Amino acid sequence: xxxxxxxxxxxxxxxxxxxxxxxxxxxxxxxxxxxxxxxxxxxxxxxxxxxxxxxxxxxxxxxxxxxxxxxxxxxxxxxxxxxxxxxxxxxxxxxxxxxxxxxxxxxxxxxxxxxxxxxxxxxxxxxxxxxxxxxxxxxxxxxxxxxxxxxxxxxxxxxxxxxxxxxxxxxxxxxxxxx
Amino acid sequence: xxxxxxxxxxxxxxxxxxxxxxxxxxxxxxxxxxxxxxxxxxxxxxxxxxxxxxxxxxxxxxxxxxxxxxxxxxxxxxxxxxxxxxxxxxxxxxxxxxxxxxxxxxxxxxxxxxxxxxxxxxxxxxxxxxxxxxxxxxxxxxxxxxxxxxxxxxxxxxxxxxxxxxxxxxxxxxxxxxxxxxxxxxxxxxxxxxxxxxxxxxxxxxxxxxxxxxxxxxxxxxxxxxxxxxxxxxxxxxxxxxxxxxxxxxxxxxxxxxxxxxxxxxxxxxxxxxxxxxxxxxxxxxxxxxxxxxxxxxxxxxxxxxxxxxxxxxxxxxxxxxxxxxxxxxxxxxxxxxxxxxx
Numbered sequence: 318x319x320x321x322x323x324x325x326x327x328x329x330x331x332x333x334x335x336x337x338x339x340x341x342x343x344x345x346x347x348x349x350x351x352x353x354x355x356x357x358x359x360x361x362x363x364x365x366x367x368x369x370x371x372x373x374x375x376x377x378x379x380x381x382x383x384x385x386x387x388x389x390x391x392x393x394x395x396x397x398x399x400x401x402x403x404x405x406x407x408x409x410x411x412x413x414x415x416x417x418x419x420x421x422x423x424x425x426x427x428x429x430x431x432x433x434x435x436x437x438x439x440x441x442x443x444x445x446x447x448x449x450x451x452x453x454x455x456x457x458x459x460x461x462x463x464x465x466x467x468x469x470x471x472x473x474x475x476x477x478x479x480x481x482x483x484x485x486x487x488x489x490x491x492x493x494x495x496x
Numbered sequence: 497x498x499x500x501x502x503x504x505x506x507x508x509x510x511x512x513x514x515x516x517x518x519x520x521x522x523x524x525x526x527x528x529x530x531x532x533x534x535x536x537x538x539x540x541x542x543x544x545x546x547x548x549x550x551x552x553x554x555x556x557x558x559x560x561x562x563x564x565x566x567x568x569x570x571x572x573x574x575x576x577x578x579x580x581x582x583x584x585x586x587x588x589x590x591x592x593x594x595x596x597x598x599x600x601x602x603x604x605x606x607x608x609x610x611x612x613x614x615x616x617x618x619x620x621x622x623x624x625x626x627x628x629x630x631x632x633x634x635x636x637x638x639x640x641x642x643x644x645x646x647x648x649x650x651x652x653x654x655x656x657x658x659x660x661x662x663x664x665x666x667x668x669x670x671x672x673x674x675x676x677x678x679x680x681x682x683x684x685x686x687x688x689x690x691x692x693x694x695x696x697x698x699x700x701x702x703x704x705x706x707x708x709x710x711x712x713x714x715x716x717x718x719x720x721x722x723x724x725x726x727x728x729x730x731x732x733x734x735x736x737x738x739x740x741x742x743x744x745x746x747x748x749x750x751x752x753x754x755x756x757x758x759x760x761x762x763x764x765x766x767x768x769x770x771x772x773x774x775x776x777x778x779x780x781x782x783x784x785x786x787x788x789x790x791x792x793x794x795x796x797x798x799x800x801x802x803x804x805x806x807x808x809x810x811x812x813x814x815x816x817x818x819x820x821x822x823x824x825x826x827x828x829x830x831x832x833x834x835x836x837x838x839x
Contacts, residue, residue: 340703343799343802343803346802346803347798347799347802349802350540350798350801350802351798353539353540353541353542354536354539354540354798356542358538358539358542358543358544359542360542360543360544362544362547
């Protein structure tokens with residue numbers, strides 16, 4: 318099967334004089350490298366500058382709160398069902414009196430854990446979620462030495478209440494409504 | 497008696513200062529040649545190169561030096577201990593000696609004194625340089641052999657056979673230059689190029705000499721002595737710490753010296769059309785010569801990052817079957833030219 322038009326037949330012929338003195342080929346090669354010398358480098362000096370992520374990049378999950386700072390998640394378990402890697406587990410609990418400022422609805426997730434080593438970052442949890450509670454963000458999961466530390470609990474997943482600790486997912490929400 | 501003593505004291509101070517300055521300049525150029533090599537290699541490969549140590553990574557050679565000095569100094573158990581220790585020193589010593597006969601400029605006027613910008617005006621200067629170039633193989637051979645490692649030994653054997661083969665062609669292409677100028681003194685050779693550079697008369701000789709210089713410096717495409725992909729590190733596989741540093745450093749010194757010698761022999765040394773080497777109190781000469789030398793260092797690196805390594809037998813074929821006959825032909829042509837034009 319021929320895949321490209323670029324293949325060349327190898328012929329074991331004698332080299333001509335011009336080929337034998339190497340110099341034309343060497344000069345041609347030097348010209349090629351010189352063109353690269355003046356070309357702009359594609360390097361992104363990573364810790365100093367970041368390559369912009371695609372708006373649909375799927376990284377570290379976030380559990381959203383609503384405008385009043387209440388957790389959206391109701392521990393329905395649809396994300397865990399949707400998860401093909403079975404990375405998500407949760408324990409549901411009933412909202413007590415006086416906790417209305419913490420949880421939006423009567424039921425909430427007392428424990429919500431994602432095993433980041435199992436997760437394949439497919440985003441199906443996000444698609445399954447009826448409450449707009451879980452989103453994948455453009456944050457990269459930090460590295461660690463211990464596998465146990467990759468089981469992210471609510472402390473790693475739920476966004477903060479303060480406005481500056483909120484995680485912006487507007488790009489993904491927009492993408493979702495368009496789709 | 498007093499006058500003689502004063503004269504000799506002044507002479508010693510002048511020469512000592514010159515040697516010190518030359519030593520520091522050579523080391524500085526060699527250090528920044530490593531930086532230049534990495535930077536240029538990066539540019540040729542569409543990368544950025546060292547950029548974290550200082551602005552544009554300019555402090556990288558110092559960081560490298562600190563790294564080299566603080567590494568564990570490892571000596572293999574089965575090595576020839578003293579030769580093993582001696583080899584890097586011998587290599588860098590020979591490399592540093594060659595700069596003594598190079599005339600860096602005419603005369604420098606500084607502080608009311610006239611400084612002769614050549615440590616030793618030996619009347620067989622170019623012979624001295626070639627002699628040191630062939631001594632350079634001792635450092636490699638001793639280092640490779642005393643490490644008691646087969647890869648080191650392979651590297652050393654390859655290096656010595658390569659250097660000996662290419663010295664022949666190098667010497668033969670030099671003879672054409674010597675025939676043209678009628679002198680072995682580098683100063684005289686440069687003085688005769690004040691109008692027309694030797695490259696005009698000796699284009700073939702220049703290509704031969706450049707090729708042989710690459711081989712003498714053990715640089716790609718002739719880096720048979722090291723060839724990382726085949727022999728790990730070649731003759732310095734077993735070396736670490738500053739002993740390795742000496743080897744690597746001496747190679748860059750060798751490159752700097754051979755680039756300067758090429759500039760002196762074929763490109764008019766400290767002469768440049770439209771520029772007088774006596775300008776700025778004589779400082780113009782060294783500037784011109786160093787610029788030419790840096791240009792050739794760039795060419796050496798350019799070639800290194802363009803061409804793949806020769807296979808060992810191809811290398812020997814090229815040396816013995818192409819370069820030496822061509823060098824003899826060049827010599828004959830030069831002789832015929834001198835006879836015919838009566839230069």
